[in-house]
Amino acid sequence: MIGVGLIGAGNWGRNLARHFATLPQAELKYICDLNPEIRQAMAVSYPQTVMTDDIRTILSDPNVDAVAVAVDAPLHYRVAKAVLEAGKHVYVEKPLTLVSAEARELVDLAQARHLKLMVGHLLEYHPAVDYMKAMVRRGALGKALYLYFQRVNLGIVRQTENVWWSLAPHDISVACYLFEAEPVSISVSGQSYLQDDIEDVVFGSLKFADGRMAHIHVSWLDPHKIRKVTLVGEQKMVVFDDMEATEKIRIYDKGAEVRRSVESYVEAITLRNGDILIPRIAPGEPLRVECQHFVDCVMSDTTPRSDGEDGLRVVRVLEAGSLSLCRGGEPVGLDTASVAAHA
Ligand SMILES: NC(=O)c1ccc[n+]([C@@H]2O[C@H](COP(=O)([O-])OP(=O)(O)OC[C@H]3O[C@@H](n4cnc5c(N)ncnc54)[C@H](O)[C@@H]3O)[C@@H](O)[C@H]2O)c1
Structure with missing residues (x-):
């Protein structure tokens, strides 16, 4: 089992929550969202999961191995960087970042720390x-x-x-x-x-x-x-x-x-x-296959199909x-x- 945290549970993030909460090898430990109404609704659907509005709660928990990020695209770089710096594997929604130099930085950071960086290229x-x-x-x-x-x-x-x-x-x-x-x-x-x-x-x-x-x-x-x-x-x-x-x-x-x-x-x-x-x-x-793939890559230490390099290439284009x-x-x-x- 791997402990998973989700940051951003809006229109798309709630779909990620559904899968990470039901994959047999994952335990959705935290959902973080700034919106109190979203946290309230999520608490009803996922009573075993802790709700928070502060990403530091997730990043400081040693039982969280991996974090999925589905906040607004301009925040991807900052949030994903904080996750990697906290020593956790990260799944980031597309586009990886809005600037290729920032995507490059995330790829290098993940590599240096031996962490998985996967991008949500759903198709x-x-x-x-x-x-x-x-x-x-x-x-x-x-x-x-x-x-x-x-x-x-x-x-x-x-x-x-x-x-x-x-x-x-x-x-x-x-x-x-x-x-x-x-x-x-x-x-x-x-x-x-x-x-x-x-x-x-x-x-x-x-x-x-x-x-x-x-x-x-x-x-x-x-x-x-x-x-x-x-x-x-x-x-x-x-x-x-x-x-x-x-x-x-x-x-x-x-x-x-x-x-x-x-x-x-x-x-x-x-x-x-x-x-x-x-x-x-x-x-x-496809989204379930994608979430399962992320969990598998973390557990078996293999490179995701849509890894950071793939995310970087898309950002460059x-x-x-x-x-x-x-x-x-x-x-x-x-x-x-x-x-x-x-x-
Ligand atoms: N793969 C796909 O097919 C697909 C489809 C739709 C959206 N997306 C991606 O998913 C991401 C989110 O899109 P969305 O449509 O769900 O947007 P959204 O605005 O509905 O949700 C974003 C959520 O992030 C929360 N948030 C923002 N800053 C935060 C912070 N610092 N800490 C915690 N929570 C924070 C907001 O409160 C909001 O609930 C985007 O990057 C988008 O590109 C992917």
Whole structure:
């Protein structure tokens, strides 16, 4: 058993509480939240768990091995750093931090102290994403060419970070996970309609070194609720629709074959429109899988799938995207962005 503390039990943190309170190898010892109404409600649901408004109560208890952090994103760095400095493993919600230098500092701190640092890149634990990853790995789609993500809805409208920082971490983490690479350049454009300088709708393009590409459309000002990933390969195409209750993955046996002459002129392009397959996806609530993975990594001293380096990579891409957004959509290299952020 490991002793777990939770800091931040708002809209999302309460889901973490539900899992950490019921995983067989974890004991949810503390819930910390500044809001007394939240503490009151949580005390009713979790009578065995101590409620507090002071993170020091958790950090000073030697029976707490690991802490999950689900406070507002601008506080992630400060709270996660305090947890690591107290010698405890930490799970931090996405995005790891809002500045890549701070994410780097957390990664180094965790490494120096031999502690686990895991980031809540939820979709990396989704059975449907696992399925797509396995297809890419065994070449079932042919060469993976490009990906696009649609993550749009009406709300929740955030006031501290824009929609790029709020929603795109999921898509960036999946793009890097599926392609097993990080992008070399990012171009992002968007618009603030509801609040000054907080973009509500953003379109981002990530270019990878070998010509692969990922496009991300995120918005909290949209009539549709869409959570969709489309991956186009040379031989097949696959769509993951998270709004579907059961048939989350569809594999399209569709493609185009280009015949070239010796001089490399295109002679003919033949289109193939084959069957559509809906595979059975292993059951599993992604958040539960993710919480279990954190506990397993702490107990077996193994590196989390979405470790600090993964969190840092996503923050670097977000940062480059922000720079591009400020420059009106101009492509920004990942390294250029880091230099600019440190300047
Ligand atoms: N993985 C996902 O799919 C997902 C989904 C939603 C939100 N999130 C992330 O979860 C985090 C929280 O988002 P939310 O929607 O729950 O926000 P929220 O505002 O509903 O909750 C944040 C909570 O943190 C508490 N808090 C703030 N400062 C604190 C402190 N110093 N000590 C103790 N408690 C403190 C607040 O009282 C509040 O209850 C964000 O980082 C967000 O990006 C992740």
